[in-house]
Amino acid sequence: MGEARRGRPGGPSLMRLKSICRIAAVAALALPLIPLQWLAVRADWPLARRLPVFFHRCVLAIIGVKLTVRGAEDRRRPLLIVANHVSWLDIVVLGACAPLSFIAKSEVAGWPVIGLFARLQRSIFIERERRHKTGAANAAIGARLRSGDAMVLFGEGTTGDGIHVLPFRSALLGAAREALGGEEAPAFVQPLALRYVRRGGLPIGRSGMSEIAWIGDTDLGPHLLGILAGAPIDVVVQWGEALPYRPGTDRKALARELEATVRRLALSCL
Template sequence: MRLKALCRIVAVGLLALPLIPLQWLAVRWNWRLARGLPVFFHRCVLAIIGVKVAVTGREARERPLLIVANHVSWLDIVVLGSLAPLSFIAKSEVAGWPVIGLFARLQRSIFIERDRRHKTGEVTAAIAARLRAGDAMLLFGEGTTSDGIHILPFRSALLGAAREAMGGGDTPAFVQPLALRYVRRGGLPIGRGAMKEVAWIGDVDLAPHLIGVLSGPPIDVVVNWGEALAYDTATDRKVLTRKLEGDVRALARSVDPAPLARRRG
């Protein structure tokens, strides 16, 4: 089984080798390619590691757009990154991870130092600037990974970035809920026991979890897009956070594995 993981790692490495310098140049010189190349990369990675994604709904066209999703595993980055040009709002530790940190920086992620609350304003301003530039940003509402069965309470602090993106004007920003659920592995439904092999919980070391996912059978995941919500100067941030949390929970409960018969919807 470890041989399978090794083969997949080598294949991803060979894929990344020419794409890393190309993406670096695209980001450096602000080419349009910088947004689309990560989508191509993530889709290829999913094919290599045996993950099938089914999608219900679609990304909102309104801008500025902040997407708020639940968080289960490091695999979420690859799954969601394969759907559309997105940039992630990630914890600062990710920037220092081998390989994954490099990919995150090349996808123009914004990193949060969770233990330094005085820097929240700086992060919010950085997110707002990207939203105003037309980039769709994705925030994991729970702030950490869950067990893949339950959704943790959402945090409201960084939703202030959507308000700041309005620049004090009357035109609203938009916040869109998104839910993902890992539903099958090797063709069998993922129960609590199998979910422990997919969900990356707490202080579990990355390397053994990575090997476990890559050496195992194919995984099926369903992604549900919700309706985008307008966020204007009259919106209460905490009320909006509770609304988004409820919407993501409802989207996760409504996941239908049937769409897995098709690649994307």
């Protein structure tokens, strides 16, 4: 109980006011940027890749999230980034690190506000439960990778509890094969781990992590307000070493190696 109280200082009225102020600040930031980003995406300006980074960094500052980045994005292309997944907040955290686009489940496209932001960040939406569409999804992702875009795939296919890394799914790693485009040069797959480590300056335990991790059928609204009303959060992002993906690469073996690496990197964030 003590940890929960430290994560949510003040009474309900103060928490509500804090949430409202933060929502208003994010809205004031977003309103002039949305039409600019829409135009940049339509015109394929370089700004379409850089503007989301500025937006996400500002959002983190507004909602009280301190980001520490260890390592760096690999500069080689094509590049598929494979990460663990804890919360909707991961999008903002990773989006603040570098110009990235995300591979998201199809439901995200229909979510209020978040769906709009995901489309403006040039996300690719996939239907994970329809295996017969995996080939088409991989082809679309592969085309984006060949164009030079770095794409983020959440290897677990769902959100975890923020403590453990779930088994990785290998199906969408086929996008890296599609990115080869018949060329001899390899594509690259880079593991990345993120971990929420402190809240209000104190280490986050299992109960505190339950307020950050967005698992299963948790309602987005209350979870969002819990993040906005709570104490500041420290998150660490750890980049791993990129692995080559060649025509003969075993997709399932690669998924296992990425899973083990991300699990190790997540522990190193503590």
